Amino acid sequence: MMQHNLFYQGVQFLTGKKLDLDITDQIINIPPCFGPLFGGKEEKLSVSIKEAATTIHDILYRKEEHLHSNHDKWDRFDHDQSALVISGLDHSPIVDELVFCIIKQLKLTVRNIWPKGKRAAVCLTHDVDQFDGRSYLILRKMWWFYRAILSLTLRRKEICKEYLAKIRRWTDSEYDPVYAFNKWMALEDKYGFRSTFFFFGLKHALSREGRLYSFRNRRVRETIRRLDKNGWEIGLHAGYHRNLELESLSGQKKNLEDALNKKILGCRHHFLRVRFPKSWQLYEDAGFAYSSNMAWGGEYQGFRAGTSIPYKPIAGRALIEIPFQLMDMACIENPVEYHQLFLNYLKKVKKVNGCLVIDFHQQYFDEVESPGTNRAYRMILESLAEDKEIWVTPLIDVHSHFCSKYEDNGGDLTKGALR
Numbered sequence: 001m002m003q004h005n006l007f008y009q010g011v012q013f014l015t016g017k018k019l020d021l022d023i024t025d026q027i028i029n030i031p032p033c034f035g036p037l038f039g040g041k042e043e044k045l046s047v048s049i050k051e052a053a054t055t056i057h058d059i060l061y062r063k064e065e066h067l068h069s070n071h072d073k074w075d076r077f078d079h080d081q082s083a084l085v086i087s088g089l090d091h092s093p094i095v096d097e098l099v100f101c102i103i104k105q106l107k108l109t110v111r112n113i114w115p116k117g118k119r120a121a122v123c124l125t126h127d128v129d130q131f132d133g134r135s136y137l138i139l140r141k142m143w144w145f146y147r148a149i150l151s152l153t154l155r156r157k158e159i160c161k162e163y164l165a166k167i168r169r170w171t172d173s174e175y176d177p178v179y180a181f182n183k184w185m186a187l188e189d190k191y192g193f194r195s196t197f198f199f200f201g202l203k204h205a206l207s208r209e210g211r212l213y214s215f216r217n218r219r220v221r222e223t224i225r226r227l228d229k230n231g232w233e234i235g236l237h238a239g240y241h242r243n244l245e246l247e248s249l250s251g252q253k254k255n256l257e258d259a260l261n262k263k264i265l266g267c268r269h270h271f272l273r274v275r276f277p278k279s280w281q282l283y284e285d286a287g288f289a290y291s292s293n294m295a296w297g298g299e300y301q302g303f304r305a306g307t308s309i310p311y312k313p314i315a316g317r318a319l320i321e322i323p324f325q326l327m328d329m330a331c332i333e334n335p336v337e338y339h340q341l342f343l344n345y346l347k348k349v350k351k352v353n354g355c356l357v358i359d360f361h362q363q364y365f366d367e368v369e370s371p372g373t374n375r376a377y378r379m380i381l382e383s384l385a386e387d388k389e390i391w392v393t394p395l396i397d398v399h400s401h402f403c404s405k406y407e408d409n410g411g412d413l414t415k416g417a418l419r
């Protein structure tokens, strides 16, 4: 039995064919653009299929992340230490492109992956870091006031003025730009789109996780049920702390399921505070069907594992990783540029029949509080509505579709394509 290898899994998935054991020593040509993946410069290489398979597997399995010494201040793998980032290959689905190149050399054909003949998929997702703006408003106002005074003492009058204007805006008891679920639903529904909202499943609104919201809150429960009833997906936004403890993760999942009265299948960690491969194992053990954590988040965009194609990272287990590539910011100074980045990623993802996943935070809907962010999102939706080659759908549909395609293909691929 061939050991678990994500390259063979990918080829079998994309082509519907198992590679023959006899050909693993066959030599293939690696064009110069892929040279850095093999530790070399941009030069033409000749390697065996076995070597290429090991290289690709290690990138997808995130072997470089397994060491304990390469973490940032949030105890996550340090973006700047990634080989793909260092070699400047992190803004393309470079691994998918290499797999396609090998498939071509093997004279195999990529089959149609997506339903209704679509070229690629796009999933719209929202992390719900903040639920509403009026809970604990007094605490926030005190904080803004403190910042206003501090800015004044630092002779930064403009910032002081901004904080005072913010306090004034929030004196209107009807004002709550943070709670924007109805607006998200109306905006996406205009195009017939549905998305995934990742909610926390925390017991307490105030805890060492910060000022968040509790699954027991009646308004939270009503909101997630309304989203679900209307076709939006609810996933778990797992807490920052105790991120590698199964008991904590299972508890949060159960809490959210209790609020929704339905199983939760997807998980994304707050701050993307994951550690591969352990986090995958935890998600699987906690009963999740998919993870959507393979991204950088924050200020960094790109393809963390060089891929836009979902895969089953753990041998013999059903869990699927659906990587994501693009995250918003509290303020997008240049929405046109951001939209261009999205189009650039989309073009590349279409070429490899992949799935592009974007994440816009629930609380950044308002143009006054988060300038440019919603404008960038609207531009993305406009271009998606015009592109008839794209399947726009919640993550759960990509998960179900992938499972059915895997089954199409003789069942479990995770035990390796070669026998």
Ligand SMILES: [Zn+2]
Pocket (backbone or CB within 6 Å): 127, 128, 129, 237, 269, 270, 271
């Ligand atoms: Zn978050």
